[in-house]
Amino acid sequence: MSSWALEVRNLRKVYENGREALKGINLTIPIGDFFGLLGPNGAGKSTLISILVSLTRKTEGKVRIFGVDIDEDFPLARKKIGIVPQEFNFNIFEKVLQIVANQAGYYGLSYRQAKERAEYVLQELQLYEKRHEQARVLSGGMKRRLMIARALVHDPAFLILDEPTAGVDLELRRQLWHYLEKLNAQGKTILLTTHYLEEAESLCRHIAIIRDGEVVACKDKKSLLAMLDTTTLVLELERPLKRQISLPGVSVNQIDAETIELTFPSRVPMSKIMKLLERKQISFCSVKNKTNRLEELFLMLTQKEESHG
Ligand SMILES: Nc1ncnc2c1ncn2[C@@H]1O[C@H](COP(=O)(O)OP(=O)(O)OP(=O)(O)O)[C@@H](O)[C@H]1O
Numbered sequence: 001m002s003s004w005a006l007e008v009r010n011l012r013k014v015y016e017n018g019r020e021a022l023k024g025i026n027l028t029i030p031i032g033d034f035f036g037l038l039g040p041n042g043a044g045k046s047t048l049i050s051i052l053v054s055l056t057r058k059t060e061g062k063v064r065i066f067g068v069d070i071d072e073d074f075p076l077a078r079k080k081i082g083i084v085p086q087e088f089n090f091n092i093f094e095k096v097l098q099i100v101a102n103q104a105g106y107y108g109l110s111y112r113q114a115k116e117r118a119e120y121v122l123q124e125l126q127l128y129e130k131r132h133e134q135a136r137v138l139s140g141g142m143k144r145r146l147m148i149a150r151a152l153v154h155d156p157a158f159l160i161l162d163e164p165t166a167g168v169d170l171e172l173r174r175q176l177w178h179y180l181e182k183l184n185a186q187g188k189t190i191l192l193t194t195h196y197l198e199e200a201e202s203l204c205r206h207i208a209i210i211r212d213g214e215v216v217a218c219k220d221k222k223s224l225l226a227m228l229d230t231t232t233l234v235l236e237l238e239r240p241l242k243r244q245i246s247l248p249g250v251s252v253n254q255i256d257a258e259t260i261e262l263t264f265p266s267r268v269p270m271s272k273i274m275k276l277l278e279r280k281q282i283s284f285c286s287v288k289n290k291t292n293r294l295e296e297l298f299l300m301l302t303q304k305e306e307s308h309g
């Protein structure tokens with residue numbers, strides 16, 4: 001019995017147009033984990049998720065779900081997963097209960113079982129009152145919940161959500177967070193992709209950051225946040241900059257001609273930063289410390305490298 005809910009080895013995806021969306025990804029998610037997959041637009045998050053449920057065919061590599069190789073027994077692997085794709089993909093003219101119950105049917109539940117189970121998950125997601133409505137009349141947040149209800153109908157051990165809270169208001173987002181936490185506490189493994197860093201920070205135990213089809217960081221949240229121990233200084237310059245500057249080991253973000261932001265690991269002594277600035281003859285009239293957390297790390301890891309030196 002594998003201790004991984006998900007094992008991805010050297011996973012590559014080259015789309016037909018030649019685009020290499022995944023460049024040999026390696027990832028493992030322990031059973032029972034709450035795992036966050038972060039990355040900018042186009043990083044390959046949805047591609048990775050689609051491969052797990054065979055919506056996209058991989059080019060190369062191995063995927064095991066609870067130890068089951070998807071090339072060897074896809075139906076068994078698929079049964080363990082509930083997926084909430086990024087885009088709504090139900091028939092909007094179908095009724096809510098029907099959408100969820102039909103899905104249960106795919107997993108071999110009898111009509112009665114499917115209906116019971118669908119009613120149960122709709123209650124859980126506070127959609128029960130809407131069960132006889134066509135999906136098209138639901139609000140965006142309700143549609144999102146419908147997608148989640150449908151993913152849960154066969155009681156999968158592993159729930160995968162591709163940006164579950166995109167376009168969901170703050171209150172509902174919090175409710176969803178609580179619900180996902182509850183599912184996780186009940187033993188379900190959860191993988192979610194998100195653009196909301198605070199979401200990953202508040203929910204996830206492990207976080208992977210991908211960029212351009214590659215994993216650039218994969219750690220438990222604590223270590224990731226420790227990595228995050230960066231300092232960002234905002235400098236108001238005495239004289240406008242005439243050209244772009246670069247400082248070794250420091251990421252320089254030019255806000256405008258007279259304002260720059262310097263981000264560097266907190267362990268680098270301030271005196272060293274001052275020396276670097278001096279060497280480039282950059283003098284400033286004020287300096288502020290900008291608080292930074294996951295967001296900073298995310299930007300640091302996902303921006304293309306600038307030349308240092
Ligand atoms: N069907 C396709 N054919 C060709 N290229 C594709 C296809 N689907 C995705 N891509 C490309 O693969 C790369 C990864 O896309 P993907 O949708 O996996 O990114 P993502 O991380 O989910 O982004 P987002 O945060 O915007 O949802 C992108 O460059 C995208 O343009």
Ligand SMILES: [Mg+2]
Pocket residue numbers: 045046047086162
């Ligand atoms: Mg996506």
